[in-house]
Amino acid sequence: MKMVHASERSGVTRALIVDDERPIRLLMEMELPRAGYQVTCAGSGEEALEQLRTQEFDVILLDLKMPGIGGMEALRHIRDSGTSAEVVILTGHPDVDSAIQAMKLGAYDYLTKPFKLAELEEVLWRAAERKRLRTENTALRRMVAQREPAPIMIGQSPAMAFLLATIRRIAPSEASILIQGESGTGKSLVAKAIHMASPRANGPFLIINCSGFQDPLLESELFGHEKGAFTGATSVKMGLFEVAAGGTLLLDEVGEMSPAMQAKLLQVLDTKELRRVGGTRVHRVDVRIIAATNKDLAHEVRTGGFREDLYYRLNVVSVTLPSLRERKEDIPLLIEHFLQQCRVTGQQAKTISREAMQSLVDYPWPGNVRELANTIERLQILTSGDAVGLEDLPPNTRFPGGSSVGPVSLAEMERLHLIRILDHTGGKKMQAARLLGIDLKTLNSKIKRYNISP
Incomplete structure (x- = not known):
C-alpha cells in the first residue's frame, strides 16, 4: 500500500503524543514531522489534558499505561473535553478487554508496542482523514440546509x-x-x-x-x-x-x-x-x-x-453591484430566464407582449432583481392566457406610454411606488416587503426615509 503522508493533504495535521517513555516521544518528534505532522508531546495524562485546554489537535496517540492519570482515564477526560480529535490507543500489554473498553469510550483504533513506524503513520493518517471527513460532512449538511x-x-x-x-x-x-x-x-x-x-x-x-x-x-x-x-x-x-x-x-x-x-x-x-x-x-x-x-x-x-x-x-x-435600473438592457434577458425557471412542468413558459415588456423595462424596480423575479413568478401563475399583456401587469408596473405620474425624480418614483404597494396590502408591511422583494428592515428604513405615514 502506498503511504499517503499528511503533507499531501491541505494544511498541517496536528498530533499530540502522550507517552511516559521518553524514547517514544523523541522518536515521534523526529519521524512524524517528515510525514507532514506538527508534533506536540506530553509525558503524562495530566500534561496532555493541560495541552488540550489551550490547543486543538487532529489526532492523539495515547499510551494506556502511565503513572498518575492512566490512558483510559485520560481518554474519558479527553472525550468530555469536547475535542474533535481522533484518539489512537498505544499499549505495550495487548488486552482485548481494554481495547474494547477504549473503543466504547470513542477511541478510533489501537496499536501494540513494539510497532512499525509505517504502520503507525498509516493508522494516524486514517484517523486524521476521519476527522477531516466529519468536518466536511458537517459543512455539507449546512450547505444542503441553505439550498x-x-x-x-x-x-x-x-x-x-x-x-x-x-x-x-x-x-x-x-x-x-x-x-x-x-x-x-x-x-x-x-x-x-x-x-x-x-x-x-x-x-x-x-x-x-x-x-x-x-x-x-x-x-x-x-x-x-x-x-x-x-x-x-x-x-x-x-x-x-x-x-x-x-x-x-x-x-x-x-x-x-x-x-x-x-x-x-x-x-x-x-x-x-x-x-x-x-x-x-x-x-x-x-x-x-x-x-x-x-x-x-x-x-x-x-x-x-x-x-x-x-x-x-x-x-x-x-x-x-449595479441596481437593475442601471442595467435596463438586461431586464428582457432576466424576464425570459425567470419565465423558464418558474414555468409549470409540462407547460410552455408564457410570453410577454411588446407593450408589457416595455412597461417592465421602464419600471424602476426598487427591489431590484429579487422584485423582478417575484413579479414574473406571480405573472406566470396568475395570467390565464399564454401571453402576458399590459392589463395583466401589477398596477404599480403598468405605465402605458410612460409614467402616469409625470416626470419626477427617481427618489419620488420610489416613494410613490412604496405608497402604492402599502395601499395595495392595506398597510401590511410584511406582505409589502415580500411583494417588493426586500426584507422588512429595508422597508422600514425606506418608510422612515421618505416619511411615509402608516
Whole structure:
C-alpha cells in the first residue's frame, strides 16, 4: 500500500503524543514531522489534558499505561473535553478487554508496542482523514440546509460585463471582499460566483445573515460553543468559521452587527484563531471571508456605526453591484430566464407582449432583481392566457406610454411606488416587503426615509 503522508493533504495535521517513555516521544518528534505532522508531546495524562485546554489537535496517540492519570482515564477526560480529535490507543500489554473498553469510550483504533513506524503513520493518517471527513460532512449538511443554487449571472450590459470581469480578477486571491449594493441586487449570488472561481471552489461555501440573530446566538453560530457553555448547550457545536474550513464564509448584512460582535469578529480576522463560547482551546481559522451589505459602510464608519479597523479588514477588495435600473438592457434577458425557471412542468413558459415588456423595462424596480423575479413568478401563475399583456401587469408596473405620474425624480418614483404597494396590502408591511422583494428592515428604513405615514 502506498503511504499517503499528511503533507499531501491541505494544511498541517496536528498530533499530540502522550507517552511516559521518553524514547517514544523523541522518536515521534523526529519521524512524524517528515510525514507532514506538527508534533506536540506530553509525558503524562495530566500534561496532555493541560495541552488540550489551550490547543486543538487532529489526532492523539495515547499510551494506556502511565503513572498518575492512566490512558483510559485520560481518554474519558479527553472525550468530555469536547475535542474533535481522533484518539489512537498505544499499549505495550495487548488486552482485548481494554481495547474494547477504549473503543466504547470513542477511541478510533489501537496499536501494540513494539510497532512499525509505517504502520503507525498509516493508522494516524486514517484517523486524521476521519476527522477531516466529519468536518466536511458537517459543512455539507449546512450547505444542503441553505439550498444555495449554482450561480447564474445573467446580463449583457456594460455594468454586468464589468462585474463579471471583476469577479474573474479577484476570485484567485485570498483577499477579503466587501460586496455592497441595494437589496435584491444578488450579493450572495456574486459571492458564490467568486467562491466557485477561486482555488477554494472544492471547499464549503456557507452563508450567515448577521441581521437574523441576537449577539449570543450569532457568536455561537460563528465561533461555536462548548458543552455547558450556556443553558441549552447540551453538546459541543462547531461554528461556521470551523465548518467552512478550506472554503468561503459569506457574512451577509454585516453592517447590522453590534459593536460588541464587530470587536469579536475583528479579533478572529486579525489572529486567524478563535475560542468557542465557553471554551479556552485555540482553534485555527482557514476560511476566506466575503462580507455583504446594503449599507454605505464608509458612511457608517464616519458616523460611528461601524468600526473603522474592521471596515478596512473586510474591504481589502470592494465590489459594488449595479441596481437593475442601471442595467435596463438586461431586464428582457432576466424576464425570459425567470419565465423558464418558474414555468409549470409540462407547460410552455408564457410570453410577454411588446407593450408589457416595455412597461417592465421602464419600471424602476426598487427591489431590484429579487422584485423582478417575484413579479414574473406571480405573472406566470396568475395570467390565464399564454401571453402576458399590459392589463395583466401589477398596477404599480403598468405605465402605458410612460409614467402616469409625470416626470419626477427617481427618489419620488420610489416613494410613490412604496405608497402604492402599502395601499395595495392595506398597510401590511410584511406582505409589502415580500411583494417588493426586500426584507422588512429595508422597508422600514425606506418608510422612515421618505416619511411615509402608516
